Amino acid sequence: MNRLALAAVLLATAAPLAAETQRVEPGDGAAQRLQEALILAAPGDVVELGAGRFVLTDGLSLDVDGVTLRGAGMDGENASVLDFTGQQGAGEGLLVTSDNVTLRDFAVENPKGDGIKSKGADNIIYSGIRVTWTGGPKATNGAYGIYPVESTGVLVTNSKVSGASDAGIYVGQSRDITVRGNLVEYNVAGIEIENSRNALVTENIATRNTGGLLVFDLPGLPVMNGGNVILRQNVVADNDTPNFAPPGNIVASVRRGTGVLVMANDGVLIEENAFENNPTAHIMVVAYTQPFTDERYNPYARNVIVGFNAFGRGGDDPQLDGKEQLLAAFGGALPPVLWDGIVEKDNGLKIAKGVTGWSLNLSKPGQSLAEAQPGPLMLTPLESWEFPEVGAPAALEARLK
Amino acid sequence: MKRPAAVLALSLVTLGGVMANARLVAPTISDAAITGSGFPAKLSDYGFFIQPDAQVPNLGVHPYALNTPLWSDGAEKLRFIYLPEGTQLVADGEGLLKFPVGAAIIKTFAFGEGEARRLIETRVLLHRADGWVALPYRWNAEQTEATLALAGGRLDLVTPAGETISYAIPNKNQCKGCHAKDGQVIPIGPKARNLSVKWMAQMLDSRVLDRLPPGGATMPVWAGYSDKGPVEPFARAYLDVNCAHCHQPGGGASNSGLDLRWEQADPHAIGILKRPVAAGRGAGGHDFSVLPGQPDKSILLFRMDSAEPGIAMPELGKASVDKQGVAVVRRWIAEME
Numbered sequence A: 001m002n003r004l005a006l007a008a009v010l011l012a013t014a015a016p017l018a019a020e021t022q023r024v025e026p027g028d029g030a031a032q033r034l035q036e037a038l039i040l041a042a043p044g045d046v047v048e049l050g051a052g053r054f055v056l057t058d059g060l061s062l063d064v065d066g067v068t069l070r071g072a073g074m075d076g077e078n079a080s081v082l083d084f085t086g087q088q089g090a091g092e093g094l095l096v097t098s099d100n101v102t103l104r105d106f107a108v109e110n111p112k113g114d115g116i117k118s119k120g121a122d123n124i125i126y127s128g129i130r131v132t133w134t135g136g137p138k139a140t141n142g143a144y145g146i147y148p149v150e151s152t153g154v155l156v157t158n159s160k161v162s163g164a165s166d167a168g169i170y171v172g173q174s175r176d177i178t179v180r181g182n183l184v185e186y187n188v189a190g191i192e193i194e195n196s197r198n199a200l201v202t203e204n205i206a207t208r209n210t211g212g213l214l215v216f217d218l219p220g221l222p223v224m225n226g227g228n229v230i231l232r233q234n235v236v237a238d239n240d241t242p243n244f245a246p247p248g249n250i251v252a253s254v255r256r257g258t259g260v261l262v263m264a265n266d267g268v269l270i271e272e273n274a275f276e277n278n279p280t281a282h283i284m285v286v287a288y289t290q291p292f293t294d295e296r297y298n299p300y301a302r303n304v305i306v307g308f309n310a311f312g313r314g315g316d317d318p319q320l321d322g323k324e325q326l327l328a329a330f331g332g333a334l335p336p337v338l339w340d341g342i343v344e345k346d347n348g349l350k351i352a353k354g355v356t357g358w359s360l361n362l363s364k365p366g367q368s369l370a371e372a373q374p375g376p377l378m379l380t381p382l383e384s385w386e387f388p389e390v391g392a393p394a395a396l397e398a399r400l401k
Numbered sequence B: 001m002k003r004p005a006a007v008l009a010l011s012l013v014t015l016g017g018v019m020a021n022a023r024l025v026a027p028t029i030s031d032a033a034i035t036g037s038g039f040p041a042k043l044s045d046y047g048f049f050i051q052p053d054a055q056v057p058n059l060g061v062h063p064y065a066l067n068t069p070l071w072s073d074g075a076e077k078l079r080f081i082y083l084p085e086g087t088q089l090v091a092d093g094e095g096l097l098k099f100p101v102g103a104a105i106i107k108t109f110a111f112g113e114g115e116a117r118r119l120i121e122t123r124v125l126l127h128r129a130d131g132w133v134a135l136p137y138r139w140n141a142e143q144t145e146a147t148l149a150l151a152g153g154r155l156d157l158v159t160p161a162g163e164t165i166s167y168a169i170p171n172k173n174q175c176k177g178c179h180a181k182d183g184q185v186i187p188i189g190p191k192a193r194n195l196s197v198k199w200m201a202q203m204l205d206s207r208v209l210d211r212l213p214p215g216g217a218t219m220p221v222w223a224g225y226s227d228k229g230p231v232e233p234f235a236r237a238y239l240d241v242n243c244a245h246c247h248q249p250g251g252g253a254s255n256s257g258l259d260l261r262w263e264q265a266d267p268h269a270i271g272i273l274k275r276p277v278a279a280g281r282g283a284g285g286h287d288f289s290v291l292p293g294q295p296d297k298s299i300l301l302f303r304m305d306s307a308e309p310g311i312a313m314p315e316l317g318k319a320s321v322d323k324q325g326v327a328v329v330r331r332w333i334a335e336m337e
Helices: A003-011 A030-040 A323-329 A394-399 B005-013 B016-020 B031-035 B172-179 B197-205 B232-243 B299-304 B323-334
Strands: A021-024 A046-049 A052-055 A060-062 A068-070 A080-083 A092-096 A102-109 A114-119 A124-132 A146-149 A152-157 A160-162 A167-172 A175-180 A183-185 A189-194 A197-202 A205-207 A211-216 A227-232 A235-237 A258-263 A266-271 A274-276 A281-286 A302-306 A337-339 A349-351 A357-359 B049-051 B061-064 B076-082 B104-111 B118-128 B131-139 B146-148 B153-158 B164-169
Touching (some): A021 A030, A030 A052, A060 B172, A092 A102, A102 A114, A114 A124, A124 A146, A146 A152, A160 A167, A167 A175, A167 A183, A183 A189, A189 A197, A205 A211, A211 A227, A211 A235, A258 A266, A281 A302, B031 B118, B118 B146, B118 B153, B232 B323, B299 B323
Parallel strands (some): A021 A046, A052 A080, A060 A092, A068 A102, A080 A102, A092 A114, A114 A146, A124 A152, A152 A175, A160 A183, A175 A197, A183 A205, A211 A258, A227 A266, A258 A281, A266 A302, A281 A337, A302 A349, A337 A357
Antiparallel strands (some): B076 B104, B104 B118, B131 B146, B153 B164
């Protein structure tokens, strides 16, 4: 039954329209057929991608609420691949600007800019999405793989990103976020939570990035005061890819071999993660380092708690000035936590019992590293702590079932 | 709108040479096409033009021009406003004119001069009861009709600067990409500050416009730029018209924090000593959007001066570099202290 006929039937009962599924196969005219399907979809509809390769010269976009874009898979012979290798326009492969959208089970390859960007798109799900720059880590790759921004309610799960010249999964200026069960490798930053609140980053594997998991708060943006971020039960290992970010970007300053990097922010809990072979530092906690004029901005890292984590080998080949002396002073490897020592008041770094680290013993944001006076971390461990439960609304998880 | 064909025929007499090719009976403008809920399949469904290939407007369709226009690979643009009978444009200070429901804004993109001129696409903005709708129409080779191109399209053409480019007709969503503010589609161009006093006076005379707004016509006429004259008003007008539809609060690039509107006075907001946020390789190795005195170290100019996807700004509607725009913004940054 077509939609109009169905509508006529349903009007009598005032029931909502049943969702339709629009299937798009790759092949001749696929780009136009797919974009038309995304434009003409009604709320609740499913746009289904057939298996195979969709060759695209322009970015796609979706601006209808409640649409599901679903492929046949993100990997293997039956994957649905959006191939942007020959892209000629637009800043990303797919742009989503509507609410309650579900993206699942397809891949995006070689977009010229970002992979999938969702802006002002509340309650969005990315599930089983692969974004790959197939040439490996290169400065000419796009910045972000999965890029939700200015949104409330974000769930990114079971997805894979590699090759991003900024962050594989980047959540910016958003709230109520879960990033769970993803694999991020060979990006400059594996996962980055920036200027966002209430984020749960859990059960991810971040490996072979320059830095694994980043939690940043930056000045001069419409949304600031990031915090209430939990990094829990992630594997953060072998993040040893030399930084390949284009210079000028904030992530270009991330040292090769960083496991977790917290810069500024209010409230970050790091617990129950497994760290292995992050040669500069498993965990780094610092204030914002650049000059700024934004009066709304707080550059300090506040209320950052390093709980119980499993720390393996690391800190043994740091990308730091004075590396040889530092290694000698600490017996061949730096302890797991690197702190700049900069505190606003009594709300600086907190650690659980048994956590070791070292401090640069700096005193104010922006101070030169040349003035560092490195020494062991001297903090009284917390007996216990409280931290709010955070993450995406339960309704998003329910939508995937 | 129903107007007697006889009235229209009278008006055609004044069109001189056009008359020879004109249809005997001009089309009736379809208000239903504008205000209905559908997407009309053909441009002629609206009846905006008496002679489409010559872009001769129907009664009630008023041509207009902007002091500083948006640059689109050097395309010639023919702009029109349609107002339903008995309605008016309402001035709102220097800002966007207020359009009644039922109004339409029509913009045709053409390349080539004289006999060689070819209409490529016509974009319409329709003011419906539940908001504005933006639709793209693509002209046929015979120049007799333009058909709805919901998914956009591409064609190769040669720009006035002599470059062969793959020209992109935007899809319906991409129309909104530039025309959205806070998620709603709005017009961009017809702001009083960017319209001429002469045109507004004509519209006032013919009762199309309710009054002459204070703050009108304050943006410079782009064609009047001179290397010897002031540069800042031209650069700021250019950035407003070409960039600020996205780079403003509520716009498509609001998350960048860059706000290039004409009225923005905060130096950091317009990019001066502002660090990039999500620029990726678009930063070009530079630390600031605008570094005073250093155009070659300014991200803003680097991206304007590129046609490479992923670097080039604007992201849409540009396949080549606007050399004059780059020159003006370059001079503005170079002379900045």
